[in-house]
Amino acid sequence: MKTITLTLVISLLNLLGFAQIPTNGIVAYYPFNGNANDESGNGYNGTSSGATLANDRFGNANSAYSFNGVNNYIDLSTNASSFNFQQPATVSFWVKSSVDDVHAIYSVTNNIGDNGTTIVIGNNTTDKLTNEIITISNYSSSTDYYIAGYTTTNRNLLFDNNWHNIICVFDGVSAKIYLDNNLLSITTGWGTNNGQYGNITSPTRAVLGTRYANSSYGVFHNGGLDDILVYNRVLNTTEIATIYNYTGCTTSIPTANDSSACGSGTYTLTATGGTNYLWYNTPIGGTYINIGSTYTTPFLTSTTTYYVANYDGSCESARDTATITINPLPNLSIIDFNTGYCVNSIPVSLSGSPSGGVFSGNGVSGDLFIPASANIGSNSISYSYTNPSTGCSNTINQSVTINNSPSLSISGLNPNFNLNDASVTLYGTPSGGTFVGTGVTGNSFNPSIAGVGSHTVVYIYTDGNGCSNAYCETDDITTSKSEILTKESGINVYPNPNAGTFNVSLSLNKSEKVNIRVLNNLGDVIYTESNRRSKGNYNNPINLSSQPNGIYYIDVEIGEKNYSEIISLIR
DSSP: OOOOOOOTTSOGGGTTSSTTSOOTTEEEEEOOSSSOOOOSSSOOOOEEEBOEEEOOTTOOTTSEEEEESSSOEEEOGGGGGGGOOOSOEEEEEEEEOSOOSOEEEEEEEESSSSSEEEEEESOOTTTTOSSEEEEEEEEEETTEEEEEEEEOSOGGGTOSSSEEEEEEEEOSSOOEEEETTEEOOOEEEEEOOOOOOOOOSSEEEEEESSEEETTEEESOOEEEEEEEEEESSOOOHHHHHHHHHOOOOOOOOOEEOOEEEESSBOOEEEEESOSEEEEESSSSSSOOOEESSEEEOOOBSSOEEEEEEEEOSSOBOOOEEEEEEEEOOOOOEEESOOSEEETTSOOEEOEEESSSOEEEETTEETTEEOGGGSOSEEEEEEEEEEOTTTOOEEEEEEEEEEEOOOOOEEESOOSBOOTTOOOEEOEEESSSOEEESTTEETTEEOHHHHOSSEEEEEEEEEOTTSOEEEEEEEEESSSOOOEEOOTTTTEEEESOGGGSEEEEEEEESSOEEEEEEEEOTTSOEEEEEEEEEOSEEEEEEEEOTTSOSEEEEEEEEETTEEEEEEEEEOO
């Protein structure tokens, strides 16, 4: 039968799930709601040995036990002494069977089985009675024993495969048997029916669905059992009628909706449609874990199902399920992104896993990180992604440091030289860089090698963070001025040389000797071209696609003039 799980929190009047059932003097109660636990509050739990859960008389699943008549029983022996109190006593149970053979229902005995109290049903031709359908026996000593029962040829009173209530009362005067709220006449087949119960020497065995005799189990029950009640007092006829007339629980089942959550955590469940709500972590049986229309779970890391019942003060409904599906947060990563860049580094393509998310932060533009747009120093970029199948989002952050380009200067280079001046030593700050330019060898500048004209000396330096810069100074060995490549000078670099291929265009007013060089940041000449050109316009294609990204220096000499430009390769 479906009843409320018993705990001390619920008042004693409602212990058994229907307020009219007597609770005074209760020793054990086995409603078989999914298990063989004692729900009287005394904790005399049983253990099923082969018996299986079945429908009860109201059609509730897993609310009674079925026994095969061969070797099934429920063992209460751990607490055998607790069932060995002396009369008065009352034992009530619901039974169902179609097999008219001897079935032991309830038995408390010693370790041999020759002392004890036993209740059996069915015809046992060797047990002092004839045509009995219910028999009570008690053996305390050689002078205190009896076998008494109800005998009839109308076997359908009990063995019709329907549920029947049997209540046995031990009052210390004369044992009584009630079948379906009817008091039966008792026949004594052996000893004196003195209504004795228990008082067994060294009780060690307490069982349901069998008995222990002659050091072994036997007379196994074939059929169903439910709602075993044991009292240490005599129930009156009104109380017996109350047990028999109970018509089942009609309390409405509450509703608790399933839900989905993103990531581990605690979550709140809500139930509606009831009066008092009891929350469980098992579908049947067990002890409730919370009272109230809401339940806040413990910290959950995986999908978990809870169950909620409605308790109306009389009985407890069946349970509705509430499953919290825990969807994992997306596991994110930012791919191939360094922790540091130079402010003049080329833009970096951003890639996140899983793909399809959004980047944000200083220096972020779409799927590009532009170091020059970020702050010098520490920055943070974020990658956010939402799983389209679960709706769960996550964000990760990665720190990136933007290092400024080194600040450079050149000393030792005069603004004006005579052609026959001696070489000068060049000094770059910070030290350790490379000088490049016409007339430059190592860290020396030789005017006579440079020749008459304006010349640009470039100092290229890379610091410990891998950040490079170039600094230019110009000297005059004639009165002509050094120029930076511009359209006005008649020299142009196009298109944008970032990709590594570009043109140097020249516009000559007369025939001139033209020298074009490209140097890397180490001062190595990686491209050179020298020839005399006639008056006119010229395009000089240059291909640096095989060179790595970085800073390069273009030096163009036209006659006595020198032109320079610094470019960056970004791909």
